[in-house]
Amino acid sequence: MAETTKGHANRKANRYSERELAGIAGFTLFTASVLLAAFSPLLATVATNTPVMHGLTHGTMFAAMAGFYFVITRCKGRNELVSSNRVRTGFLALQLLLPGIVLLETVLAFALPLVLQFALWAVFGASGAYFSCVWADVRSSLGEERIRAANLWSFGLAGCIVAGVLAMPGPAAITAFLLLCASSFALLAASPPSTTELTSERDERWLAETSRYSPNGSYIMLVDGIMCGVIAGLVVARISKGVLPPITMGAAFVCVALIFLLLSRKAPRLLAMGRVQLVLLPFLVCGLILSGFLQAPWNTVAAPPLFVILYLLDYTNASVLSLRGTLLSISPCYCFARGRFFIVLGQALGWFAGAFVATDFGKGWLTVAAMVLIMLVCAYIVVATVRPDQYAIVAEEPEPVEAPPAPMSEPETDPEAVVEQHYKHKCAEATRTFNLTPREGEILFYLVKGRNTRHIADQLYVAERTVKTHTYHIYQKMGIHSQQELIDIVEAQEAGDTA
Numbered sequence: 001m002a003e004t005t006k007g008h009a010n011r012k013a014n015r016y017s018e019r020e021l022a023g024i025a026g027f028t029l030f031t032a033s034v035l036l037a038a039f040s041p042l043l044a045t046v047a048t049n050t051p052v053m054h055g056l057t058h059g060t061m062f063a064a065m066a067g068f069y070f071v072i073t074r075c076k077g078r079n080e081l082v083s084s085n086r087v088r089t090g091f092l093a094l095q096l097l098l099p100g101i102v103l104l105e106t107v108l109a110f111a112l113p114l115v116l117q118f119a120l121w122a123v124f125g126a127s128g129a130y131f132s133c134v135w136a137d138v139r140s141s142l143g144e145e146r147i148r149a150a151n152l153w154s155f156g157l158a159g160c161i162v163a164g165v166l167a168m169p170g171p172a173a174i175t176a177f178l179l180l181c182a183s184s185f186a187l188l189a190a191s192p193p194s195t196t197e198l199t200s201e202r203d204e205r206w207l208a209e210t211s212r213y214s215p216n217g218s219y220i221m222l223v224d225g226i227m228c229g230v231i232a233g234l235v236v237a238r239i240s241k242g243v244l245p246p247i248t249m250g251a252a253f254v255c256v257a258l259i260f261l262l263l264s265r266k267a268p269r270l271l272a273m274g275r276v277q278l279v280l281l282p283f284l285v286c287g288l289i290l291s292g293f294l295q296a297p298w299n300t301v302a303a304p305p306l307f308v309i310l311y312l313l314d315y316t317n318a319s320v321l322s323l324r325g326t327l328l329s330i331s332p333c334y335c336f337a338r339g340r341f342f343i344v345l346g347q348a349l350g351w352f353a354g355a356f357v358a359t360d361f362g363k364g365w366l367t368v369a370a371m372v373l374i375m376l377v378c379a380y381i382v383v384a385t386v387r388p389d390q391y392a393i394v395a396e397e398p399e400p401v402e403a404p405p406a407p408m409s410e411p412e413t414d415p416e417a418v419v420e421q422h423y424k425h426k427c428a429e430a431t432r433t434f435n436l437t438p439r440e441g442e443i444l445f446y447l448v449k450g451r452n453t454r455h456i457a458d459q460l461y462v463a464e465r466t467v468k469t470h471t472y473h474i475y476q477k478m479g480i481h482s483q484q485e486l487i488d489i490v491e492a493q494e495a496g497d498t499a
Contacts, residue, residue, distance in 0.1 A: 019192045020142060024150045026187025027135050031158035032165070033180040034128055037061070038347075039232050039249050040166055041240040042173055043098060043124075045105050048117060051237035055355025057121045058233070062348035064125030069341040072133060073334060082134045082333050085189070092185045095127035096178060103174045132340070133333035134188065140332040141192045145482055151319045152264070156257030163250025218342050220277060221317060223376050225343035227284070228310040229350020230373070235303050237358065243297070248304055255308050256315055269479035276316045284309050285377050288370060314343060423448060429493040434477045443470045447483055448490045 016024070036042050038058065041049060048057050072078050081087055098120040105111060112120075139147050165176045235252075238244040263270050270276050284306065291302040317339070356362040357369060427448060431441035446456045453471070457464045480486055 016146070017192070019190060020146070022187045023138055023142070023191030024154060026184045026191055027139065027150060028154040028157045029161070029180045029184040029187065030131060030135055031154055032161035033177060033184060034132070035158055035162050035249070035253060036165055036177055036180075037098075037124065037128065039236065040162070040246070041236050042166065042177060043102050044240065045102055045111065045117065047111055047114060049240055051233070051240075051358035052355045054236050054240065055233050055351045055353075055358060057118065058236070059229070059348050059351035059355065060118050060121045061125035061128075062229070062344050062351060064122040065129040066341055066345040066348055068126045068129035069133075069337040069344060072129075072337045073341070078133075078334060078337075079137075082130070082137050088131075088134065088185070088188070091127045091130045092181070094123050095131070095181055098124040099174055099177050099181070103171065103178070106171050106174065129337075129344075131184075131188075133337055136336040137333040138188070138191050148264075148319070148481060152257060152261060155315065156254060156261070159250050159253030159257055161250075162253055163247040166246035166250055221339070221342040222346040222349075223373070224277075224310065224313050224317075225346020225348075226350040226353065227288075227346075227373055227377075228307070228314055228343075229347040229352075230354050230369075231303060231307045231310055231350075232347075233351050233354030233358075234300075235307055237354075238300050238303065243300055244304070252304050252308050252311065256312050259308070259312055260315060260319075268481070271316055271319075277313060280309050280313055281377055285374055288374055317343060423490070426490050426493045430478075430490045433493070434474075436474060436477060440470050440474050440477075443467060444474055444486070444490070447471065447474070448487055450483070450487075 038061065041054060044054065044057070047053070072081070075081060101112060101117075101120060139150060142150060161180070165173050165180075168176060235244065235248060239246055239248060260271070263276075270279055287302065287306045287309065291299050291306065294302055353369060357366045424445060427441060427445045430436070430444060431438075436444060442460065443456055446459065451459075453464050453467045456467045460467070474486070475481065478486065478489060480489065
């Protein structure tokens, strides 16, 4: 009876509140609107519905997003910016300008000058980047496990929404897009407020004191973005010409979510930012080379699977970044913006490159561009294999390792001390098994005892953010997502002691 009551209490504690559900629903609708705008011809007009114009307009949008991420990482009042209701309302109005004008052009059959259309795409990109930072900040209040769940299920449902909207006729699809943006904003107002109380100055001090940019991580995310932009441009061009069905993109995103779900359950260790790249990039290189020898229509058929692989890389990186700020005790929107800048800039370059190769002059450079991309990816694989410690966007500086306390010379007679020594041996075995550092081994011992971050920081005389950083690395190396999983793994270790 007691076990039944306890299980019921645990299930009740794990339920989402109404405000949390509103936040997840709003994030789902926002994700669907971003995917529709970024990877479909939905917002194209008569003047921009060509492969060249697709590349230029989408490239402008991604360039504006990258510019916003760059600015917000240097904005001293970023936390106030993303939490201001007045600013949010202003950016919503800016976000609705482009789809609203496209709807009017479709219904009333008039055309704006191209300069104004490109300006609208830039404004839409900046507003989309703003709301992505807002949602990254809001999700930080959910906690680690719920952030992971919200990312996965929201993305899968967003893919289904994308497929449904793209199956609608033009005016109806754009109207649905406008409703997605407005509904997301309405749910944002009902979602739980961010629990982050960190200042911009603390963000900068944290980065200056404890970490630096990893050139390899920045480099591969830029290359990922370029390839994603090029392949996405190819697919969107085929959709606009009627060669591929419009729901192709929605199906691609659903496939990404299903693959991510499968990996998270069967091989969670592969979802570390560096590992998934080393696993998927060789397949991507082979696919690019193979598609170069394929003739129409087989090269078109090969494009969607290549996009799925590319976007799985992007989705993995975004999922890691959405947790990183929370785990490292810095502003989530700050960490998210710093990481997303590279891949979004790469996507802008990729779309512009796609526009170039779609011109009569650029067609002759298509093979050269493909070879350059393949060489860049191969170079990264070599570098990452030689230097496996350089994956992440932010690589930490090594900390001085303190020697563990010397064992007592006298035999232990206290039963509690005997049990503690037993678990020390188990933790030592887990440290060797999962190749943890000495400092990570110390923190592992306290985590197994059920201690929280503040207690561990007090015991080891380090900052709480340092404990969270090491905890994040322990979870990554052990391929787990919760403290209970960690305890289960350590208890299953062969202690090898004689206690």
